[in-house]
Amino acid sequence: MxxxxxxxxxxxxxxxxxxxxxxxxxxxxxxxxxxxxxxxxxxxxxxxxxxxxxxxxxxxxxxxxxxxxxxxxxxxxxxxxxxxxxxFVDSKAIQKWIELGKTHGISVMGAGVGYYYSFDEDPTEWMEFDVKIVSGKLKRITIEDSLSTNFYKLLLLGDEEQLNEFETFIPQEWRDEFYVVRSQKYLVEVLTKGVxxxxxxxxxxxxxxxxxxxxxxxxxxxxxxxxxxxxxxxxxxxxxxxxxxxxxxxxxxxxxxxxxxxxxxxxxx
Missing domain, CATH: 3.40.50.1000 (HAD superfamily/HAD-like)
Structure with a gap:
């Protein structure tokens, strides 16, 4: 049954x-x-x-x-x-993902308890798009503050072509270290391995x-x-x-x- x-x-x-x-x-x-x-x-x-x-x-x-x-x-x-x-994902361990995203022009957010957090000075269109879909609240966060903040996952956002290219730059050892999934055409999510x-x-x-x-x-x-x-x-x-x-x-x-x-x-x- x-x-x-x-x-x-x-x-x-x-x-x-x-x-x-x-x-x-x-x-x-x-x-x-x-x-x-x-x-x-x-x-x-x-x-x-x-x-x-x-x-x-x-x-x-x-x-x-x-x-x-x-x-x-x-x-x-x-x-x-x-x-x-x-x-929660390890806040220190995800810092390299934030840097990789920024290097390749990808929007990066952290999904926390009650809020989404932007690592950019100003929210990008992709951040606002995703946050609107889920009726979320978006806050700016500094790298320093992010180290002591609980995140369920990291979200990397961009158009389909951007993310297709970005995924080729993700080292295999990072994929082995985290759970990485392309959940939408415009979204890659990073969680703790096994979560x-x-x-x-x-x-x-x-x-x-x-x-x-x-x-x-x-x-x-x-x-x-x-x-x-x-x-x-x-x-x-x-x-x-x-x-x-x-x-x-x-x-x-x-x-x-x-x-x-x-x-x-x-x-x-």
């Missing part, structure tokens, strides 16, 4: 306009009201600020639900906002005494792959990348056509 379904947000639960379909809202609210034993857990790269606007429509505020955020580096409770688990959506999901599963074989995961992008490989049942969205489909057991419909709720219906029949 599937006891937990881990669900990505962007490109999965949300459509291309970053909206919830009306059928999705109703389905989730009804699902929670039924008191079904299976848990629906949001598992996203977004921070808490970027998840909050959707919670009421999904019925996650009427009682407490666990949410995995920051690409697996944080778990918190939907109703209380209480942080259950944090996995990803699978890590967050595993921490929660242990807390709830749920086995991987009792977990299904639904996703569409590169930062979902570890989560899909960890879960007993891996479900790719119809709009997922080919690399995601390759590691999945099932391919459901797209994020424009209720792919998530169609997949959940299949699981709990």
């Amino acid at each position: 599937i006891k937990l379904v881990a669900i990505d947000m962007d490109g999965t639960l949300l459509n291309s306009k970053k909206e919830l379909l009306e059928e999705t809202k109703q389905y989730f609210r009804d699902f929670h009201k039924k008191g079904t034993e299976t848990l629906l857990v949001l598992c996203t790269g977004r921070p808490e600020s970027g998840i909050r606007p959707y919670l009421k429509d999904l019925g996650y505020l009427e009682e407490n639900h666990y949410i995995i955020s920051q690409n697996g580096a944080n778990i918190y409770e939907s109703q209380t906002g209480k942080r259950v688990m944090d996995a 990803n959506k699978a890590f967050g999901l595993e921490q929660l599963a242990k807390e709830l005494n749920i086995q991987p074989s009792e977990i299904a995961a639904i996703g569409d992008a590169a930062n979902d792959i570890e989560m899909l490989e960890y879960a007993g049942l891996a479900i790719a969205m119809g709009n997922a990348s080919e690399e995601v489909k390759a590691v999945s057991d099932i391919v459901t419909d797209t994020n424009e056509n209720n792919g998530v709720i169609k997949a959940i219906d299949q699981l709990i029949q």
Whole structure:
């Protein structure tokens, strides 16, 4: 029996306009009201600020639900906002990433508790673009202050061509030292080695005494792959990348056509 379904947000639960379909809202609210034993857990790269606007429509505020955020580096409770688990990246170790980004004209931000932090004098268009998507708050931070600040991850932003070129300059030993993922065309994320959506999901599963074989995961992008490989049942969205489909057991419909709720219906029949 599937006891937990881990669900990505962007490109999965949300459509291309970053909206919830009306059928999705109703389905989730009804699902929670039924008191079904299976848990629906949001598992996203977004921070808490970027998840909050959707919670009421999904019925996650009427009682407490666990949410995995920051690409697996944080778990918190939907109703209380209480942080259950944090996995911060080493603030000193990421300094070389900041320098590499600046050298190649890449925008660099740190994702902290409650804030995004800019290492540039002025926010760039890419910073403002990403922060707006997740309803975040952006602060300027000095390198000196960053050494004593907790960051879940580092974000390196630029247009697709810029980042394609930038990735060729990342030393392999850095990739071995950190978890590095191209989560969006415009975004490379850097977290502590081993910290990803699978890590967050595993921490929660242990807390709830749920086995991987009792977990299904639904996703569409590169930062979902570890989560899909960890879960007993891996479900790719119809709009997922080919690399995601390759590691999945099932391919459901797209994020424009209720792919998530169609997949959940299949699981709990």
